[in-house]
Amino acid sequence: MVLDATTKDRLKQQIEFYFSDSNLPRDKFLQEQVASNEEGYVDIALLCIFSRVRSLLSSTIADASAVAESTVADVADALEAAESLSLSEDRKRVKRAAPLKAAQEVTKELDERSLYASPFPYDSSLDAITSFFQQHAPVKSVRMRRHLTSKDFKGSVFVEFAAKEEAEKVQGMELVFEGAPLKMEAKLDYVKRKEEERHARPNSPVGTAGKKRRAEGEPEAGEKGAEGGAEGGEEEAAAAAAGGEEAPAPAPQYEPGCVLHFDFGAEVEFTEAPTFGLVKDSFGGRYDGGVKYVDYNQGDKSGYVRFNEPSQAAAAAGKAEEGKLMVAGYSAAVKVLEGGEELAFMVKSDAARRAATDKREKEGGGGRGGRGGGRGRGGRGRGGRGGGRGRGGRGGGKRSRTD
Secondary structure (H helix, E strand, O other): HHHHHHHHHHHHHHEEEEEEEEOOOHOOOHHHHOOOOOOOOOEHHOOOOHHHHHHHOOOOOOHHHOHHHHHHHHHHHHOOOOOOOOOOOOOOEEEEEOOOOHHHHHHHHHOEEEEEEEOOOOOOHHHHHHHHOOOOEEEEEEEEEEEEOOOEEEEEEEEEOOHHHHHHHHOOOOOEEEEEHHHEEEEEHHHHHHHHHHHOOOOOOHHHHHHHHHHHOOOOOOOOOOOOOOOHHHHHHHHHOOOOOOOOOOOOOOOOEEEEEEOOOOOOOOOOOHHHHHHHOOOHHHHOOOOOEEEEOOOEEEEEEEEHHHHHHHHHOOOOOOOOOEEEEEEEEEOOOOOHHHHHHHHHHHHHHHHHHHHHHOOOOOOOOOOOOOOOOOOOOOOOOOOOOOOOOOOOOOOOOOO
């Protein structure tokens, strides 16, 4: 396989990003790979099964051991010009040229050379936004800000440039994206302003929601979330709904390469049906394996596991022998979804999530309560067992939201 100059350059940029200050502190799997080698090297073959690298190589191989030596050599050739990376003597492994700095120092430097920018269409792609800013200054990374629950794109991004001076230069420009003038602000200024707004309005819906998000684990302003966002999305959501009409459902936004499909086969006979929990544990769970969620019903012959990072899905698939992996005690064929299959799954998953949200809202949008009881809209009232706070005052019974 002969790689053209454009593909080589994109491979170099992508793998440089994997090892960059922007990504490596967030990528637990890659950190583990770096730490497992005394000199910090990572096998190029492993990087070749990461989703974006596979896409650039037009490869469908999801097992590092199956990557051809010629492919590894081609990628090594592409990395020769990467100043931030260093190849091993055998040219089969790669590492950072300089050690990673302390996390606090890295975060400060990243934030100083980053801008907040909006508005962008909700169906914008990462590549389109990155290419747009690349026209004006060297871009290290773009992080699309997403709503915590739905993961929908909020129409705003954090752009990290190569240097603080580049960020300041772009901030002074009057840029227009698809007909809309962009509002740009230094990330540190944006974070500070949003924090001040929250403190100034502690009893507002925004202030209340902020407290709830932090209780559930979303980072404080200035910390990094799943997409690098430092602040929640009420402002953007309110702006979208201001017209009084329901906005059309946007195409699902997702990072490719995070969904793994497993199939026990139609002929399997379960002596003890696999459970959701066993499936999740088979892939390392939330903390060790990076499992975001599992789509599986007990006794089904197949299911899906969505990971936080493409590298985590690739690592799980890479453990398979001849395409098979032990899942919940049974052999299952596994593969990382791509292209149309992945899109179909994400559309279905997104539709199910929206339907569940609509159902909750139609039932009264209740909050937290005890067994059979909860908070609804309006008055407060207590019943006996199963009684709750319903819409209209005091009362008992099993219904809690719509007495």
